[in-house]
Amino acid sequence: MTTQSRTDRHLELSQVGIDFPTPKGPFTALQDVNLKIKKGEFVSLIGHSGCGKSTVLNIVAGLYQATSGGVILDGLEVNEPGPERAVVFQNHSLLPWLSVYKNVELAVKQTSKGKTKAEIKEWVQHNLDLVHMTHAADKLPSEISGGMKQRVGIARALSMEPKVLLMDEPFGALDALTRAHLQDSVMEIHASLGNTVIMITHDVDEAVLLSDRIVMMTNGPAATIGEILDINLERPRNRLAMADNPEYNRYRHAVLTFLYEKQKKIETVASAKATNSNNTERSNSSAA
Amino acid sequence: MLKSNTAPMFLQNVKTSKLKEQFFTTLNAMLLPLIGLLIFVALWAMIAKNIDTSLGEFPGPVAVWEQTGTLIDEHVAQQEKAEAFYERQEERNAKRLADDPSYVPKIRPFTGAPTFFDQIWTSLYTVAIGFLIASVIAVPLGILCGLSKGVYTAINPLIQLFKPVSPLAWLPLVTMVVSALYVSDDPLFSKSFVTSAITVALCCLWPTLINTAVGVSSIDKDLINVSKVLRLKPLTHVVKIVLPSSIPAIFTGLRLSLGIGWMVLIAAEMLAQNPGLGKFVWDEFQNGSSESLARIMVAVLTIGIIGFGLDRLMLVIQRKVSWDKSVSLR
Numbered sequence: 001m002t003t004q005s006r007t008d009r010h011l012e013l014s015q016v017g018i019d020f021p022t023p024k025g026p027f028t029a030l031q032d033v034n035l036k037i038k039k040g041e042f043v044s045l046i047g048h049s050g051c052g053k054s055t056v057l058n059i060v061a062g063l064y065q066a067t068s069g070g071v072i073l074d075g076l077e078v079n080e081p082g083p084e085r086a087v088v089f090q091n092h093s094l095l096p097w098l099s100v101y102k103n104v105e106l107a108v109k110q111t112s113k114g115k116t117k118a119e120i121k122e123w124v125q126h127n128l129d130l131v132h133m134t135h136a137a138d139k140l141p142s143e144i145s146g147g148m149k150q151r152v153g154i155a156r157a158l159s160m161e162p163k164v165l166l167m168d169e170p171f172g173a174l175d176a177l178t179r180a181h182l183q184d185s186v187m188e189i190h191a192s193l194g195n196t197v198i199m200i201t202h203d204v205d206e207a208v209l210l211s212d213r214i215v216m217m218t219n220g221p222a223a224t225i226g227e228i229l230d231i232n233l234e235r236p237r238n239r240l241a242m243a244d245n246p247e248y249n250r251y252r253h254a255v256l257t258f259l260y261e262k263q264k265k266i267e268t269v270a271s272a273k274a275t276n277s278n279n280t281e282r283s284n285s286s287a288a
Numbered sequence: 289m290l291k292s293n294t295a296p297m298f299l300q301n302v303k304t305s306k307l308k309e310q311f312f313t314t315l316n317a318m319l320l321p322l323i324g325l326l327i328f329v330a331l332w333a334m335i336a337k338n339i340d341t342s343l344g345e346f347p348g349p350v351a352v353w354e355q356t357g358t359l360i361d362e363h364v365a366q367q368e369k370a371e372a373f374y375e376r377q378e379e380r381n382a383k384r385l386a387d388d389p390s391y392v393p394k395i396r397p398f399t400g401a402p403t404f405f406d407q408i409w410t411s412l413y414t415v416a417i418g419f420l421i422a423s424v425i426a427v428p429l430g431i432l433c434g435l436s437k438g439v440y441t442a443i444n445p446l447i448q449l450f451k452p453v454s455p456l457a458w459l460p461l462v463t464m465v466v467s468a469l470y471v472s473d474d475p476l477f478s479k480s481f482v483t484s485a486i487t488v489a490l491c492c493l494w495p496t497l498i499n500t501a502v503g504v505s506s507i508d509k510d511l512i513n514v515s516k517v518l519r520l521k522p523l524t525h526v527v528k529i530v531l532p533s534s535i536p537a538i539f540t541g542l543r544l545s546l547g548i549g550w551m552v553l554i555a556a557e558m559l560a561q562n563p564g565l566g567k568f569v570w571d572e573f574q575n576g577s578s579e580s581l582a583r584i585m586v587a588v589l590t591i592g593i594i595g596f597g598l599d600r601l602m603l604v605i606q607r608k609v610s611w612d613k614s615v616s617l618r
Contacts, residue, residue, distance in 0.1 A: 063517075089514070091510060097612070
């Protein structure tokens, strides 16, 4: 019973809120975000642009400090960034002057004190293997495609052996086919390593396909968690089989209902940009 | 039949017109600067003829060309003299050593006046030292300013205050300070050299400092986040993230600095009497012979060519150092 409760309280966000200072006074971006994540769970955050999902991720990463409430990981409060909460950034963020190998090596060297040179090399290779990027180890980031860069970004994050893997719209900038490939890779990796994952996404299909739970955020300002949807689809999940799965479509429908009925974005000039990205999202979902 | 013929002919036309285009672009690239140069020389020759100074007619291209030859001849002659001087010394020393084995031979340095080329060398050496001093101070300080907003806010007024100060204003102060502090019986460097180098350094600190600070403060925020997540130590952060990403900005600053330094140097040498190109110009001006203006004009062109060369050199170094080989540098 005690072990059960411990794994239940692997990562806990309680009463998290954040204010950003603006010339017109503080702007409350998030309020009362409460979430408990189990070890090995795959959680997606979904919501309209500007609803603060990235802010939640940045608070868990330690890159932002919550104004109220806090984050506890395995009994320790999170108050600074660290490799046990590795981040996969949206635009890969590889160091452009280092080769693929060296990019991962930098992370490995930083996080594995006491490893020998051979062990470091092996670990870098192993992580590049996981994302199928061994063939491009000596290439510079500018010499590989966007999907490959994101693979390397994932390898770099995994190589830190994080307790929690944080992914900030990891496939947002990729074309649909590349995205599908990478989603499959992430599912494979999650199945074999069992990391706890928090992923931010715009893409309803991506969320349903990958997640154990989908956390749906209300629109800002003062955004918070609107609904949480448990996805009880058996793993491994197959993209093709899912297309005809009524369960899958029910989940999809639930998320879409939340986004486009309950949290319908009011179109103003200021949110025109956000609406644009919603439109592309809509067309993506209808295409799939 | 007609139809099948037209297509390849059309293609051929496209091909030849492309070749033609390429030919003309290369021709333009070589021809246009040459035309510019010729027009300049012609104008120069025409105008020069019509300017009469107290030192005679203003030197035209021909007079300057002649003086270039004379300066080279003078240099060669001086070198021969120096060689002969050292040879004579050696002979004499050998003779004295033969007469008296306990004699310790002395070699006295040649004391002939420095030639134009010796002076070029002195100038290059002086500007290099001044530029080096400035860079060693400006790059780390610039990085500090870029990393910390506090440091930048503290230093910025000083930068703005000292940036526009002319070297001529610094020089008297530097001269007096060097005279007061740089006292030694057997000085490694002459005072005029130290004064000139420091004046150069004072004037070429600023572009490097400002550009480095701007470069460092505008590093991609995601890369800084990567560094934070990896918990890189401050020094590792600077070496692995800050330096590589701000190399282009740092080099822009260094190139501006070196350009300013070279300009400042000529003025500084005139006043500090450092035996470089500045002193050459000054001495020729004071000398006031009928060739003086032509010789000064040679120096002017030399200064220009060397300045251009220094800038190219910095570009070559930037290409070597920078990770991004694809950027076109100019």
